[in-house]
Amino acid sequence: AQRVTQPEKLLSVFKGAPVELKCNYSYSGSPELFWYVQYSRQRLQLLLRHISRESIKGFTADLNKGETSFHLKKPFAQEEDSAMYYCAPPNNAGNMLTFGGGTRLMVKP
Amino acid sequence: GAVVSQHPSWVICKSGTSVKIECRSLDFQATTMFWYRQFPKQSLMLMATSNEGSKATYEQGVEKDKFLINHASLTLSTLTVTSAHPEDSSFYICSASDLTTGDHTDTQYFGPGTRLTVL
Numbered sequence: 165a166q167r168v169t170q171p172e173k174l175l176s177v178f179k180g181a182p183v184e185l186k187c188n189y190s191y192s193g194s195p196e197l198f199w200y201v202q203y204s205r206q207r208l209q210l211l212l213r214h215i216s217r218e219s220i221k222g223f224t225a226d227l228n229k230g231e232t233s234f235h236l237k238k239p240f241a242q243e244e245d246s247a248m249y250y251c252a253p254p255n256n257a258g259n260m261l262t263f264g265g266g267t268r269l270m271v272k273p
Numbered sequence: 274g275a276v277v278s279q280h281p282s283w284v285i286c287k288s289g290t291s292v293k294i295e296c297r298s299l300d301f302q303a304t305t306m307f308w309y310r311q312f313p314k315q316s317l318m319l320m321a322t323s324n325e326g327s328k329a330t331y332e333q334g335v336e337k338d339k340f341l342i343n344h345a346s347l348t349l350s351t352l353t354v355t356s357a358h359p360e361d362s363s364f365y366i367c368s369a370s371d372l373t374t375g376d377h378t379d380t381q382y383f384g385p386g387t388r389l390t391v392l
Binding site: 206207208209210250263266 | 317318319366368381382383384385386
């Protein structure tokens with residue numbers, strides 16, 4: 165069965181510190197992974213997806229097949245990065261999302 | 274990008290009443306929409322998959338007679354919470370993907386959510 169794990173429910177860092185939000189998956193076949201972000205009082209939105217290899221708002225995520233991980237990283241956190249972050253792969257049933265538990269990132273001034 | 278709307282954005286109702294929440298894809302057609310529920314400080318949980326022209330597929334533990342889903346057209350899915358109780362108070366979010374753009378089909382676009390409070 166497809167499974168995504170975000171081991172940290174809460175991550176608190178100071179502004180300017182590096183950030184790494186962990187995501188591990190168990191997935192058969194070729195994983196296609198996404199990170200979604202939900203800012204306070206806003207809708208959930210796509211942050212980035214691994215196939216595009218983009219850097220959005222300074223965030224990057226690299227798929228590590230050996231470690232079955234898709235950690236989200238940013239070298240210097242900003243206060244506006246405070247939000248809920250969800251790691252999500254699709255499953256074989258189509259484009260349904262199975263979210264990880266989410267990690268709340270708090271960036272302190 | 275594709276836009277998904279929800280109506281209403283928030284609703285307060287008395288226990289025992291039914292509440293209908295609409296999810297619309299505004300500029301694309303969606304044969305499949307998804308309904309999620311999010312309790313405070315918890316992750317999104319998929320409730321059901323709404324398929325245009327056919328019955329919805331419910332996740333384990335979700336009562337299909339309580340959460341009625343109707344996907345009557347390619348741009349509209351409705352979720353009706355029947356005989357709502359306080360424990361149904363939650364944030365309900367729908368999503369859909371635009372399969373016509375040539376973009377990756379698994380990119381979901383989310384509605385802004387509907388906050389339901391049952392007194």
